[in-house]
Amino acid sequence: MEFQAELVSRFMGALGKPCAWIPWTPSLPDAPIGEWVDGPNGACYLRVREDLGVDGTSLAQRERAFLTWALRSSRGQRDDEPMVRLRNCPARHLVDAVAGLACAEPVREAAASVPLSAYPAHLVAIEWSARVGRAPEPRESADMVKRVTEAYVEASAWQFFASMPLAIASVSRSALCHAWLSLGHAEMDVRGISALAAQIASALRSEAMIDARVAISGVIRTPQDAPAGVAMLELARREALQRATGAAVFGDDPVRMALRWLDDTAKAAFLRSVSAISEEETAHWPEGWGEMASAMVHANLNLSEAARSLYMHRNTLLARIEKLREASGLDVRRGTDAFALFAATALLEGQSALE
Structure with missing residues (x-):
């Protein structure tokens, strides 16, 4: 949990009041971090992070004022470093940058601050917390992060931050591919990059005794792609937090x-389209329908492989697929149906992740 969220959690705990997190969806006002807004049914919400808020209805006015002061005075809020300020950038501005639309100022500034000397390249962000067992000096932690990471992949540039334990590295596409191949794996793909990132995070914990989170941007092909690159990096970091x-x-x-x-509105319409001919809401479909859809997609519709991944007999999976087909009208043995159900599963999981 990030610094601001941990601050709110500890404050609510000290008061003996529940800390009810809420996802900060587009239906809520686009308020700055630390600002209170009116929620439904007389509720009062505090924006803690770009994608996260807390229900502070039970707090007294002076308690709300304290949280506003604390969040606006926190490290992320008063820091002048562009890559750190990017954390408070609304998701829609990041998505605009990825799509190649006009960039918001925080995205432009972050792109200008990142050293990218070669193309195509990826940006790697490593964020870490206190070392397990004892807290080292910040410089010691940074040196360990760099040393362990470079044992896996060659970085052409590093950027460290004085205000928080965060490092940004620029890694050429060829260096990333070489790192994966040198570990004895086949040619690079997106799953290979994900596995490499996971290995680096695991190594930082086992070798440097540091709890670290690693995020990697999509490929940055030209200097003009730099704003998209930093936006992709930040969206990947938020995805790691969400998951x-x-x-x-x-x-x-x-x-x-x-x-x-x-x-x-778009989410509700999509879910309605998935269940368009079903008499039952998705909540009443056979238990485990989402896991079945995910297993079939990841198994490339191979029924036997999906059954193995779910630790069940092939005939058992067939019977459950038939029950799902009767309830939903969709058959996960068909590619388009499997993808629709897989997408619905991801959407429902995203809605409930912070509840």
């Missing part, structure tokens, strides 16, 4: 990412 995982690569789960960018 509570140690590593994320922009594009390693495009369905989940794209669905998260939809507004509430």
Whole structure:
């Protein structure tokens, strides 16, 4: 959990009041971090992070004022470094940059601050917390992060931040491919990059005793792609936070990412289209339908492989698929149906992740 969220959690805990997190969806006002807005039914919400808020209805006015002061005075809020300020950039501005549309000022400034000496390249962000067992000096932690990371992949440039334990590295596409091949794997693909990021995060914990999160941008092909590059990096970092995982690569789960960018109306319409001919809401479909859809997609519609991944007999999976077909009208043995159900699963998981 990030610094601001941890601050709010500890404050609510000290008061003995529940900390009810809410996803900050486009249906809520685009308020700055630390600002209170009116929610439904008389609720009062505080924006803690770009994608996260908390229900502070139970707090007294002076308690709300304190949280506003604390969040606006926190490290991320008062820091002048562009890559750190990017963390408070609304997701829609990041998506605009990835799409090649006009860039918001924080995205332009972050792109100008990142050293990219070769193309095509990727940006790698490594964020870490206190060392397990004892807290080293910040410089010691930074040196360990650099040393362990470069044991896996050659970085052409490093950028460290005085205000927080964060490092940004520029890695050429060829260096990234070489790192994967040198570990004895086949040719590079998006899953290979994801696995490499996970290995780096694991090595930082086992070798440097540091809890680290690794995010990797999509490929940056030209200098004009730099704003898209930093936006992809930040979206990957937020994806890692959302999934509570140690590593994320922009594009390693495009369905989940794209669905998260939809507004509430589009999400509701999509779910309605998936269940268009079903008499039952998705909540009443056979238990485990989402896991079946995900397994079939990841198994490239191979029924036997999907059954193995779910630790069940092939005939058992067939019977459950038939029950799902009767309930939903969709058959995960067909590519388009499997993808629709897989997307619906990702969307529903994203809606409930912070509840």
